[in-house]
Amino acid sequence: METTAQLVVLAGLAIGLVYGAVGLLSGFCLMSSMRGVLAEGDGRLMRTYALAIAVAIAASQLLAGSGLVDVAKSIYLQSTFSVPVLFLGGLLFGYGMVLSNGCGSRALVLLGRGNLRSFVVVIVLAIAAQMTLKGLIAPARIAMVSSSQTTMSANSLPALVSALGLSDAVARTLAALVVAGLLAIFAFAHGGFRRSAGQIAAGVVVGLLVAGGWYVTGYLGADDFNPVPLTSLTFIAPIADALQYAMLSTGLTLNFGIATVAGVFAGSLVTALATGRFHLEGYSSPRHMLRSAGGAALMGIGGVMAFGCSIGQGLTGLSTLSLASLVAVAGILLGTTAGLRGALRVQPLAMA
Template identity: 50%
Template sequence: MPQLELVPWAGLAIGVVFGVCGQITGFCLHRGLREYWSGRAGYKLHAYALALAVALAGTHVAASLGLADITKSMYMTPSFSWLLLPVGGLMFGYGMGLSNGCGARALILLGQGNLRSFVVLVCLGISAYITLTGIAAPLRVLISDFTTFSPTSIAVPQGLPRSLTVWILVAALTLFALRPRESGQRATDLTGGAIIGLLVAAGWLVTGWLGADDFEPTPVASLTFVGPIGDTLHYAMIATGMSLRFGITVVLGVLVGSFLAAVLRGRYRIEGFESAGQMSRYIAGGALMGAGGALALGCSIGQGLTGLSTLAYSSMVSAFAIVVGARLAWAGSSGSIMTASPTVQST
């Protein structure tokens, strides 16, 4: 089997592991932030910090050894919009708050039977395509043309400054992750975070090394979900006109892994909406995440882990804006059904 044909299969394997891990541990940035802001005990945010530490270290090692040229990734483009990145991040973060989780979390919940997540994913994928290539694309391009600039440095410089930055951040994130809290599934959550961090590094290796080809190279990328969810919906409709790419097989793998883990653990059950208001909120959340993720060039995984693992300044802007957007949604939800309903909280 030609080497390039292994790329989608490797993406499927990465997705399956992500789905199993996410279903067992409940890995999710939004859950971690909400837990932390509410003052509740637990290790969800610590797990995310450890995932970022492992992703940073793994990506740096892979790039240093020449196994993945991350400078060819979309995060390292020489110019970006100073307006669209933060606005998109705010939109994604706010939408993540409305729908109680990001696109990756929605995939995991759908795999265990949560039909609310199906609505979120459809809205997210359609909204992302509307923004990237649909009726909103000309406006996006117009705004981008007027707000794009080329900074003198697009990421932390190579060499000693980069290595020092990586290992200082890895140490700081690891220390935060290992800080004890009152209670929570510490070993489970932290193990899940470490595995997902390794999957980010594995994604770079699959596309950057396994997918390397002089004539038909695979785009250098790793875990991200907004564009690939849209691509998966597109592929489902016109499979004969599209190739089965790395991102699509990752999405399919997450669904398969989550489903298998849920069934084997006796956690699979069909769930739907409890009210029209809840459905409206999830639809809005999915649409905001799709459009926002398209503008911000990623999601809480795509920018928050994969993008930050490259130390690109644009990823820092997007990730920070995502957290701010989530905070605004959390603050606005005080006393609302989103915080009051135990069923919704569990998602």
């Protein structure tokens, strides 16, 4: 019989496989979504993202409300956190995402399709993230957090609502219904999105995958003797861990995050081969490579500072209705906007 840890790893691999396939077929990506709105006037992908958040919130809060998963144990609902570091990390990640033309999860999906530029992004992101987690940059990050962290009695939207005198269950239900409902209304208010069955399906599936990650690690992985850390879809630390595992597997343990990273790549690769989308691509110039690598480094550093990426905070963190996640996501959105419009806009590279 498989152990709990093995079951969690297999489930993480399955979640990654589905995400990789959906990500390739739908183009699911926050940066592409914002580029569509800000530069191209096409808001369908942004609606897909909004629907994914709505589904993730509804499903995750249902799990939490039923007692199956205690999301309060996640990193997103800590009572003490640094608002400046979270926001700055989000800014760095968002701008780096534009420089690299996609986030870490998107890079994994594109790598499965044969995009060799994404290989550089994944490697540099992993190194920068590991340096910020445990390496040369870690002391500076820790010092910044220590000097600016704040303790809050209410660390989530349900906690704020319950301060009005409502019970925890009612506050959780009300907050989830309002936020998820508004996001769903925003998504389906777009006529083009309503007519796009594929994008609707992508939003629903990705949102359910977030809840699935909570269920796998929070319920299936709830072993009294060897509990699995509570987590769901996120890609900065897992990509760093996956690279380290590839180099030092005999001294490390396979976990949910590493399995998810492998699954995303494999799911995209299989889907690309099956649909004839696989083809090798490279950089157009040394300048292109330098900019892409620089963006990946910013994503690795910023993602660690922000406790997550456009998926880790933008979907998984927000599914907990965490106030810290709102701060990080605000930084990511602002950083991405700065890269797409205004004085700091990342200029398109001339093709070689």
